[in-house]
Amino acid sequence: MPDDVTRKPSLKTFGAFADGVGIRMVHWALDACRLELDIEPRHRNGLGVVHGGVIATLIDVACAHAGIYCTVPGNRRSGTTASLNVTLMGAVREGLLSVTARKRGGGNTLFMASAEVTDDGGRLVAMGEAVCRYARGSERQEGVPAESAPP
Secondary structure, three states: OOOOOOOOOOOOOOOHHHHHHOOEEEEEEOOEEEEEEEOOHHHEOOOOOEOHHHHHHHHHHHHHHHOOOOOOOOEEOOEEEEEEEEEEOOOOOOOEEEEEEEEEEEOOOEEEEEEEEEOOOOOEEEEEEEEEEEOOOOOOOOOEEHHHOOO
16 A cells, blocks of 8 residues: 555454454445455465455455444444355455445345445456344344343
8 A cells, every 4th residue: 555545444343353354444334334455465365466265355244244233322233144155356466455235135134235346446356245144133223232242
């Protein structure tokens, strides 16, 4: 990343894995989110392009978060991915990756989301779909008090 570029801070602290990858949440609303990742040498595979696992991680995290935005400050919603489908469509070596995800539907236990990953030129790099499972109480938009939420 060039030194003169200021990136948005993350709206959320993730778990150790996603934070360690360098994912930032730059938009989060009911049924939608957008994440960003500055490509670093550690994200590249032996061919010098971003590893598919990094892109799959972006799609996984984005799809899950598209369905768990909480409408009540201080409360929390959580969930986990049950099924993930990723289609890689282009290679990228440097710059910024952005993933936009939307919740597409679901019920009280499961929800479906889809995502698109683009490079900093707006070129589509990958698409994905996920089926995710709500944690207990997280099927409600208001979530549950943070102290009683599942880990």
